[in-house]
Amino acid sequence: MTNINVERDVQYDGTYDLTLDIYQDIDTISDDRKAIIIIHGGGWWLGYKEEEVNWANEFAKQGYIVFVPNYRLAPDYLYPAPVEDMLTVYDWIKTSDYHFDRTKIGAAGMSSGGNLAIELGMQTGIPIASWSGIIDLDHWIETHPDVVASNKNAPIPGTPVDQINQTGSNDPYYKWFVLNYVNGDNALLQKASLLNRVDAKAGPMYLANSLDELSPNDAVQRLQAELIKNNIPSVVQFVTGHGHGEAYMAIAQEPTLAFFETYLGQNPRAHHAKL
Template identity: 50%
Template sequence: MDIYEPSQNPKGALIDIHGGGWFRGDKSKENDLASVLAENGFLVFVPNYRIAPEFLYPAPVEDMETVLSWVKYSDYKFDKNNIGFIGSSAGGNLAIEMGLKTGLPIASWSGMIDIGNWIQNHQDVVPSKGEAQDGGIQSGPNDALYKWAILNYTGEDQDLIKKASLLERVTKKAGPMFLANSLNEFCPVDPVFQLAQNLADLKIASVTQIIPGTKHAKGYLNNAIDYTLFFFEDCFKKNK
């Protein structure tokens, strides 16, 4: 785990989860975002986690639970009531997982939200890893890779696909969420609205930001960062 410390007393701690379709990626990829978060007063923890196909769902979720426990009981000085998660793509998925489990605030940029329903509704799509583009340079939808990543993450196990699906697991335990997505990108935009509606039905606040174009995840960092910072600052103020 890499740790980025602010120059001032921390506003709170953010656990920054890297993307990579649950099959690749590394904490070093988060240097850009983590640096910006630290410059804006947050203590940032950037962990690695186990990836597929060697480790299937829910291994990365369990790793995030371990990270959260470590952060809570660490010697770092900050208000332990002010902890949140942020992630992009598969990292956004894991951030939502933690928001559902813990009630902590999370930010998901292009989170891979729809799993079970998407697989059910795209049976004709032939899964393919292909020449998987990296992060923000993706230029639009890639249903073949999206399906491949889900099946790789779950070992094509229908029970795991069901358990990994997020939309069906929203309960009153969930925390507030910031959900960003581009209009025509790798991750479909409709699940963002579905998740926000499911949260609203349970009187849980969320913020959505829909960005024009095809950029994925940190590809729109400059568009989403100000709103994301305000979201966490607002959530943490309410905890004081």
């Protein structure tokens, strides 16, 4: 029996008045438990921390302390604003008064949240999980010149995440939110494309995708190839069907937990140095 407590709207950034929610089983509080940052999706232009209640509770039930932040959104704030916010969250939780092991911090996200989890893993070396992560930016735009960007079929802001119909591919919307993230600036698009920046400082990664969905599968394969080049451990899971992110939670959650059980508490950079 779990006893999950939720602290809501805790400020982690006073400059932009950014807040996060904290989930924890109050019966398992200890200084050696694991922590995870869960990052909401929404194409970097919509979404909010309350969408991740289900995922946060799944981790909290396993004894994690869970931090779920809001972050700045496009088009008011372009890349790298959300990445900077995730780094601020990471620094904030490490210096907070909450009880957990500071060497056992991971991050997880779906869709654009998966992109931001990868960014955080690349810059801090922590292990991350990305479900349906938006991985391919500049290459995809360059190879789809005939796709007309459109948000006609975009989710309606405020729609609960479990009611968003985001199954199968949607190239016009994909192109729209990628370009919206950089305001159509090609130079900024190149900088935002994480596939251009993978190096040996990255942490281990768990990458999940369904076989026919919004997020292209070949991008997952290209990211894993870059991780292999840099001796970064990774696990890739392709799921049958058309679901995006939370749609395949029943399939992906158990291996995601197993991944974090393996890699949390290790020092990824030290591990790389030994290879």
